Amino acid sequence: MERIPITKAGYDKVKKELERLKTVERREVVAAIEEARGHGDLSENAEYDAAKERQGMIEARIGELENKMGRFDIIDVSKLAGDKVIFGATVTVENIDTEEQKTYKIVGPDEANISQGTISIMSPLARSLVNKKVGDEAIVQAPGGEIEYEIVGVEFK
Incomplete structure (x- = not known):
């Protein structure tokens, strides 16, 4: 199961x-x-x-x-810590091409809501970020092509 x-x-x-x-x-x-x-x-x-x-x-x-x-x-997010992106992390990413920054909390598929800043651990963006640290880059396959992000912040709140 x-x-x-x-x-x-x-x-x-x-x-x-x-x-x-x-x-x-x-x-x-x-x-x-x-x-x-x-x-x-x-x-x-x-x-x-x-x-x-x-x-x-x-x-x-x-x-x-x-x-x-x-x-x-x-998963009790209040007990999580560290510098790597994992489930429950709040991650700030910067689009390398546009320099636009966005912040997302990585959550389960049943609670994800992009308009509230939460994304599913199963989403392409979250999958590309997991186990990376601040300063690392992640490439996401989007319908319009590849998007490259830099991780600029990881916190647990």
Whole structure:
């Protein structure tokens, strides 16, 4: 069984989503199905069909999260330190061509959100940075071609 790395904060977020799905959304969709049943003929009842479809989506997500919860490998980032890029590191990189700097935290695939500055350990950028230090260069294969970065900072926070 493949383990899935995740930070403690990411695990707590997934756990909270699972609780909400089971306690709130499941109840809401059951109530919506009951209400739609009260409207008569189910064969031509769009509300009923939509509620049943929503129920299926909720149950599928619950199943997916429960499966992952058992495979999560929770990593306490507050206990990490060092000068190498590893899971949980916050890395500042500079594009060598444009001199633009960006900072990313390397997290598990279930908590990555580029708009919040987190990238998956499985992403091409993170893979190219892992085990490198400040001053090292990393080449990333992007759809538009290769991008070369220099690591300008590594911290754990």
